[in-house]
Amino acid sequence: MISSDTQIEDNLSQQNGLAIINSKAPFSSDYGKDALDVALIFGSFEQKVSLFFQGDGVYQLIADQDATLVSIKDYLKTFSAFEFYDIEDIYVCQQSLVNRQLDEAFHINDVQVLASVEFGKALNSHQHVLRF
Amino acid sequence: MKTLAVVVTTPPYSPLTVTALSYVETALVAGINVIGVFFYQDGAMHANENISIASDEYQAIAHWQRLQQQYQLPLHICITAAEKRGIACDSIDNEQINQAFTVSGLGELVELTTKATRLVQF
Numbered sequence: 664m665i666s667s668d669t670q671i672e673d674n675l676s677q678q679n680g681l682a683i684i685n686s687k688a689p690f691s692s693d694y695g696k697d698a699l700d701v702a703l704i705f706g707s708f709e710q711k712v713s714l715f716f717q718g719d720g721v722y723q724l725i726a727d728q729d730a731t732l733v734s735i736k737d738y739l740k741t742f743s744a745f746e747f748y749d750i751e752d753i754y755v756c757q758q759s760l761v762n763r764q765l766d767e768a769f770h771i772n773d774v775q776v777l778a779s780v781e782f783g784k785a786l787n788s789h790q791h792v793l794r795f
Numbered sequence: 796m797k798t799l800a801v802v803v804t805t806p807p808y809s810p811l812t813v814t815a816l817s818y819v820e821t822a823l824v825a826g827i828n829v830i831g832v833f834f835y836q837d838g839a840m841h842a843n844e845n846i847s848i849a850s851d852e853y854q855a856i857a858h859w860q861r862l863q864q865q866y867q868l869p870l871h872i873c874i875t876a877a878e879k880r881g882i883a884c885d886s887i888d889n890e891q892i893n894q895a896f897t898v899s900g901l902g903e904l905v906e907l908t909t910k911a912t913r914l915v916q917f
Contacts, residue, residue, distance in 0.1 A: 704905055793916050
C-alpha cells in the first residue's frame with residue numbers, strides 16, 4: 664500500500680511542474696515582475712506552471728490598484744493574460760488575506776482561496792518550486 | 796539518472812552566495828550531475844567583470860569560475876537581469892562579461908527545470 668501511494672504521489676508531482684510562490688508586495692521591489700516573467704516564459708514554452716500568493720504577495724492580486732500613481736509600470740495588468748498562456752492554477756493563502764484584513768476582491772478571475780493546509784498540499788504536489 | 800539544477804538570485808557579495816557555492820561544490824564532489832546554474836535577479840551580477848571584492852573577503856566569482864573549469868559546469872546569466880544591472884550583453888567578445896558565464900534568456904531556465912530531477916533556488 665505504502666509503495667503504491669508513494670508511486671501515485673510521484674506521478675502527481677511529475678504532472679504538476681513548476682510552482683511559483685509570490686511573497687512580496689507588488690510595488691516596493693522587482694520580485695513580483697521577475698516572478699511574472701518566469702511564469703510567462705514557462706507558459707509560452709507550454710510548461711505547466713502554477714502561481715501561489717502568500718504573505719505580502721497577496722497584495723499583487725488585490726483589485727483597483729494603480730501603479731502609475733507611484734510612477735511604476737503596472738505589470739499587474741499582465742495578469743489578465745494568464746489564460747492565453749494556459750496558466751490556470753492560481754492559489755492565494757486565505758490566512759494571509761485575513762491577517763491583512765483584505766477582502767477576496769481580486770483583479771483577475773478564477774483565483775482559488777485556500778486554507779493553510781490545502782495551500783500547503785497544493786504546493787507540495789509540484790515537482791519544482793521557485794520563490795520570489 | 797538524477798539531475799540537479801540550481802538558481803542563484805543573490806549577488807556575489809552576499810553571504811547567501813557562499814551557501815549556494817558550498818552546496819553546488821558538495822554536489823559535484825559527490826558525483827551528482829549538476830546540469831547547470833542559472834543566475835537570475837541580483838545573481839546576474841556575478842558575470843560583471845568590473846566587480847571587485849576586497850581581497851580578504853570571499854571571492855564568489857573566482858569560485859564559480861573554478862567550478863566551471865574543473866567540472867565543465869554551465870553557468871547561465873539571464874540577459875534581461877544582467878542588462879538592467881549595467882552589464883551590456885550585445886557582443887560575444889564583450890570585456891564586461893566574465894567569460895566563464897554564458898549569456899542566456901529565461902528560456903534556459905525552462906530548459907534546466909524540465910531536465911532536472913530537482914531544482915534548488917538560492
